[in-house]
Amino acid sequence: MxxxxxxxxxxxxxxxxxxxxxxxxxxxxxxxxxxxxxxxxxxxxxxxxxxxxxxxxxxxxxxxxxxxxxxxxxxxxxxxxxxxxxxxxxxxxxxxxxxxxxxxxxxxxxxxxxxxxxxxxxxxxxxxxxxxxxxxxxxxxxxxxxxxxxxxxxxxxxxxxxxxxxxxxxxxxxxxxxxxxxxxxxxxxxxxxxxxxxxxxxxxTIYDILNREKDSLLEEEVIEVDNTDDYIEQKYEPLPSYKQNVNEDETIEAIEKLLSEGLPMQGTRHNSLFKLAKYFKWLGLSGEQVNQELINWMEWQDESKYSMKRKDWLKDIEEIVEYIFLNDIQLTVEQKEIEVSYNEMVQVVNICKSKNEKLLAYCLLIHSKRYSNASGVFYMSFNQMATASGLVEKSARNIINKLETNGLIEIIARNQMVTKKNGAFETKKPNKYKVNIQTKPDSNVFKIDSELEYKDSFNSCMVNLFTTDVLKELLPRRQFESIVN
Missing domain, CATH: 3.90.920.10 (DNA primase, PRIM domain)
Structure with missing residues (x-):
């Protein structure tokens, strides 16, 4: 009873x-x-x-x-x-x-x-x-x-x-x-x-989350914009994922400590394997290689710190790796301070013709600094590009092709299909990119707060990095006026 x-x-x-x-x-x-x-x-x-x-x-x-x-x-x-x-x-x-x-x-x-x-x-x-x-x-x-x-x-x-x-x-x-x-x-x-x-x-807490996210995910209103120079108020907006708090347990230092020291206590095996799988994927390992690295790591763990039998944790590793690669789960390497340099933006301005090309290139540059792997490769969906730039997805798709043609970006993987076990189509993975912008030490930088609690914009970056005279030389008249105004 x-x-x-x-x-x-x-x-x-x-x-x-x-x-x-x-x-x-x-x-x-x-x-x-x-x-x-x-x-x-x-x-x-x-x-x-x-x-x-x-x-x-x-x-x-x-x-x-x-x-x-x-x-x-x-x-x-x-x-x-x-x-x-x-x-x-x-x-x-x-x-x-x-x-x-x-x-x-x-x-x-x-x-x-x-x-x-x-x-x-x-x-x-x-x-x-x-x-x-x-x-x-x-x-x-x-x-x-x-x-x-x-x-x-x-x-x-x-x-x-x-x-x-x-x-x-x-x-x-x-x-x-x-x-x-x-x-x-x-x-x-x-x-x-x-x-x-x-x-x-x-x-x-729930209201705060909604207030922070609703503009981009719940009530987003996108205006179709022609890819012309006279669209003057095209602002860069931070993606919702940029606003998340950095998980101190998932920094590179914390994961490498986990890799070298092993399981810290009972009840942490699954989460530890999940973090390590994301880390190995971030390093550029294939799914098969990640699977083997996780097995190697588990082989030397203290058995008093986990209760699962070997055949069960082997199955768990297989499912973790399959899930992470199928859904393209990324390790978010959140830098404390992101900087866009004068030198980088000069390349963007010189390579890209229209303001919307410059705008999307700017968004890709920031996204790559936050989310690229150790080889500089990152993924970004067209929905994310639209949310970050304010462009509609159709425009983002068109501009991406132009950025690839002019060499500013490299498309590492596109239209990757995910199939079911029977071979039937299930979904597509987001494209993977690499930004081809030369970086070098530069004291003239535009600093971006790690939590992006600000009303930042592409225009703000431009006017902070360039003097009015330099902008006038670099840009067509309408682009110059839209940014300076």
């Missing part, structure tokens, strides 16, 4: 906002909706309902109100267990990149092969804001309209979500939906007490 009243109260605190409407999955495997507004005899959700959920007598699901919710659940509904696992990792990674600290992200089995990923709020958040946040995360994780499943938003006022720690009576053996450990390959945490350590994130 379940007697821990603290756990019942934790359920009340985290999950329950509406007691007049809820779901019950009976031990027969049937869902029943209790709705006081529709059925006068329906009972309210009580502590006894939660008690029966924890006892495994019936399973509880909750709704949001028509106005707000206490939490967001990313319902990973994917039949293939491996894809479900990797999509869960992608959503988790996207949440952290956007600014949700890891200790506020909680994952549980949904009952079948999927997962529920939840973030709880200190104060209820309006449903339309929760919906925007859900869209932002899926966009950031590149999971919009995937063809092998869904990552659905739950709960809403109309669609409830089944709560963890109960039983899923539609599965063989009526499996209990435990929370899982992200650092241990989503292994179940077979303890009710996990929930007692869950704390909600400050609701202001």
């Amino acid at each position: 379940f007697k821990n009243q603290n756990i019942i109260q934790k359920f009340n605190q985290l999950y329950i906002i509406k007691r007049s409407k809820y779901l019950i999955l009976s031990d027969k495997g049937n869902y029943v909706t209790f709705d006081k507004k529709k059925y006068e005899n329906a009972k309210y959700l009580t502590d006894f309902t939660v008690y029966r959920h924890l006892e495994g007598k019936s399973t509880l699901g909750v709704f949001a109100t028509r106005r707000a919710s206490k939490f967001i659940c990313f319902d990973v509904d994917i039949k293939d267990i491996h894809k479900a696992k990797w999509v869960t990792y992608k959503v988790h990674h996207a949440l952290m990149e956007l600014g949700v600290p890891k200790n506020y992200i909680h994952i549980s089995h949904s009952g079948n092969k999927g997962y529920h990923m939840e973030v709880f709020f200190s104060e209820p958040i309006e449903n339309y804001v929760v919906k925007e946040f859900h869209s932002l995360v899926l966009t950031h994780a590149e999971l919009i309209d995937i063809d092998y499943g869904d990552v659905e938003l739950r709960p809403t006022a109309e669609q409830g979500v089944k709560l963890p720690l109960g039983k899923h009576f539609k599965t063989k053996g009526n499996k209990r939906c435990w929370y899982v450990d992200y650092d241990k390959g989503l292994e179940p945490v077979r303890s009710y007490n996990y929930i007692l350590n869950i704390e909600p994130v400050q609701s202001a």
Whole structure:
């Protein structure tokens, strides 16, 4: 008999906002909706309902109100267990990149092969804001309209979500939906007490993330612009990914320390392998080479610092490498200070004819300084180019071809198709580029703050690096006037 009243109260605190409407999955495997507004005899959700959920007598699901919710659940509904696992990792990674600290992200089995990923709020958040946040995360994780499943938003006022720690009576053996450990390959945490350590994130954090990102990812309005000299207010905008905080555990120094010293403690094996895989890929190794380097590294690790059997961690390495190369996951080598030099911009100005060519070249130059690998190669999607420059994707595509023709960039890889195991087309990888700009010591530089908390622009860089007289000599009249004005 379940007697821990603290756990019942934790359920009340985290999950329950509406007691007049809820779901019950009976031990027969049937869902029943209790709705006081529709059925006068329906009972309210009580502590006894939660008690029966924890006892495994019936399973509880909750709704949001028509106005707000206490939490967001990313319902990973994917039949293939491996894809479900990797999509869960992608959503988790996207949440952290956007600014949700890891200790506020909680994952549980949904009952079948999927997962529920939840973030709880200190104060209820309006449903339309929760919906925007859900869209932002899926966009950031590149999971919009995937063809092998869904990552659905739950709960809403109309669609409830089944709560963890109960039983899923539609599965063989009526499996209990435990929370899982992200650092241990989503292994179940077979303890009710996990929930007692869950704390909600400050609701202001969610609003701050949306306010920072919505212009580029949620409400972006792009104006079609002819590639002409008289378009005078074309500003460079920082990409959303530039604004992320630098993860101190993923600096080159930290990863090389991990490489030489090994696993620091139990529960870090999976994340360590993931970081090292990104590092080896950044160095330019192939997928096969990365796989072998990770195996070599694991062979000398202290076995007291991980519990997984050899055949299991070999499989985990294979899946990590496949995921990183399939999705082109990059190691973000975030320099503390990015500088664009006078010499570099002279080359941009001399090589590129129109202002939009100069603008896109400037965006590529900054992106390469932040995200290129040890060989100077980086990838940048046309969507990122459009977001950074303000150009529409069609214009960016046309200009890229011109920049390649005039030699300012080299396209290392383009139109790389990703196929499924049966050979069918699945998707395309972003193109990979290298900027062919000579760099040399230069005291005349335009410094860019690492967090890009500023209203910077291509124009600002130009007027900071060049005097008015020099600009007048370098640029056509209309370009000069648009920049100086």
